[in-house]
Amino acid sequence: MSVSYELTLGASRVVQFLKRLERDETGATAVEYGLILALIFFAIMGAVEAFGQETIEMWNNISSKVQSAGV
Secondary structure (H helix, E strand, C coil): CEEEEEEHHHHHHHHHHHHHHHHCCCCCHHHHHHHHHHHHHHHHHHHHHHHHHHHHHHHHHHHHHHHHCCC
């Protein structure tokens, strides 16, 4: 066998593998669910951070009012 024939044979196997990989959708659903889960996670983290910041500001406001009242 010549080297060029082996390279051509190897290249055609790679092309066949890539075509088969393109048609394969078994992992696509898992990836989509993972992306949806990541989006939900970041939305929850943003809401918790915003709520936490508001709560901190509220307690700081209450603390300063109590201190200014002399209690």
